[in-house]
Amino acid sequence: MTTKPSRLVFMTTAIAATLSLAACGSESGGTDSAPASAPLSAPDGQAAWQQQDPCSLLSEQELQPYLGDKAGSIPPERSSKLNRSTCEWKVSKYDGVRLVLWQPPAPTVVTDRDKTVEVGERTGYITSETSTSCLMDVKADPAYLQIDVNAADVDSGREHYCEVAAETAQAALTKLGW
Numbered sequence: 001m002t003t004k005p006s007r008l009v010f011m012t013t014a015i016a017a018t019l020s021l022a023a024c025g026s027e028s029g030g031t032d033s034a035p036a037s038a039p040l041s042a043p044d045g046q047a048a049w050q051q052q053d054p055c056s057l058l059s060e061q062e063l064q065p066y067l068g069d070k071a072g073s074i075p076p077e078r079s080s081k082l083n084r085s086t087c088e089w090k091v092s093k094y095d096g097v098r099l100v101l102w103q104p105p106a107p108t109v110v111t112d113r114d115k116t117v118e119v120g121e122r123t124g125y126i127t128s129e130t131s132t133s134c135l136m137d138v139k140a141d142p143a144y145l146q147i148d149v150n151a152a153d154v155d156s157g158r159e160h161y162c163e164v165a166a167e168t169a170q171a172a173l174t175k176l177g178w
Helices: 001-027 062-070 159-177
Strands: 077-081 083-088 096-102 116-119 122-129 132-138 143-149
Touching: 062 096, 062 159, 096 116, 096 122, 116 159, 122 159, 143 159
Parallel strands: none
Antiparallel strands: 077 083, 083 096, 096 143, 116 122, 122 132, 132 143
């Protein structure tokens, strides 16, 4: 009777190893491994939205409400962590603009919020908002746009600062064609 459990352990291990190898093979970047909503357009396996340059989405005029007169002179900083294309324009440690293109692992991580704002025909899900800052994610197709703006010297004339950020997010989404 001891041979049956050994055989079962061996078969279970063999099946697990086979499935593991199959899973590794599916990460090769082929179209089989990509979700239907993220078409591939590059041999490296990135979706088209991952190849977008968020630094090209805002003009000097669109950055001016946050960066003031320095909007045209601050070079953008590009990065890509965890497949999230990011661009930052910083005036100081706290003041600046950050745009991120990403897909949340579970949409409810973003959409399960009480505070929202209209961003054109879309919804901006507000993570945090003060009189001089806004962090929100806008659900778009095929990915989300995250905007994080902070400006100490802002005169938005609005009760909710995320309304200002919503206009900036809409400008970026329009350039993306989303």
